[in-house]
Amino acid sequence: MAHKKIIHIERSRHDQRMDMMYSHFHDRYEIYYLLSGERFYFIDNQMYLVQAGDLVFIDQYALHQTRDTGISHHERILIEFAPEFLKPLQIETSDLLSELFIRGGQIIRLAAKERKEIESILFELVRESAKQQAFGELNIKMLLVHLLIRAARSNPKSLEQRDVFHPTLREIIGWISMNFRDPSLSLEQISEKFSISKYYLCRLFKQNTGYTFTSYVNLLRIREAQRLLRETDDKIMTICERSGFENVHHFCRVFKQISHVSPMQYRKEYQETLKEHPEHSSILK
Helix, strand or coil, rough: CCCCCCCEEEEECCCCCCCCCCECCCCCCEEEEEEEEEEEECCCCEEEEECCEEEECCCCCCCCCCCCCCCCCEEEEEEEHHHHHHHHHHHHHHHHHHHHHHHHHEEEEECCCHHHHHHHHHHHHHHHHHHHHCCHHHHHHHHHHHHHHHHHHHCCCCCCCEECHHHHHHHHHHHHHHCCCCCCCCCCHHHHHCCCCHHHHHHHHHHHHHCCCCHHHHHHHHHHHHHHHCCCCCCCCHHHHHHHCCCCCHHHHHHHHCCCHHHHHHHHHHHHHHHHHHHHHHCCC
């Protein structure tokens, strides 16, 4: 974790169908702006229809994924940044970050005038990132803070919750998010509870999330295990049990498959990050 580039900015256009194969989460903030087209955006346990001019803020560790809507062409700008990127302004920007990335993230639909102003800042960020000139990082920080302030001050159009999940699946995913720590959680249990065929549920789950039921539950459990590794001194066996696993060997195998490091290495790298940036201990969690 300590060796990642602390900010990533890219602009990309896609003229053919493109789905992110899997939902994912990470330890950095993400800003997604759709310039043209439309996308389904899965954030934690809800899916939204995102359209051109929408600005999406994704919090640290929020599960997210974009998918095709049938309108394949789209162009977007993506910014990912670690908390330490704004280190000199940590105190001043903490409330700003909380406002924009609250409760896992939010979607802002901009009015025409605000859209033009936001796009101007985003285009300059893309250009500055590509130039790699002297004082470039400083300018990117200033532009990023300007973007955050402008977004926080925006007067977005009234935006109804554009949740496009199948109603039953939305309810099921919400229930899973509350009960994934139970090691006895099973497809059969959910099928019986919600009076739905487990074969239909499997197909519905895969179509909407890109995951099998088991893979999705494992993702939630590993995200919880990562949180416990960051925020507690619990032993690995205890974290295994608290996150919903019954077997520590299976837990370690799944953890490494998703996190690409062992639980012990994850905790070690996080602690090294805190030593380098102690002022960010509360934000990094």
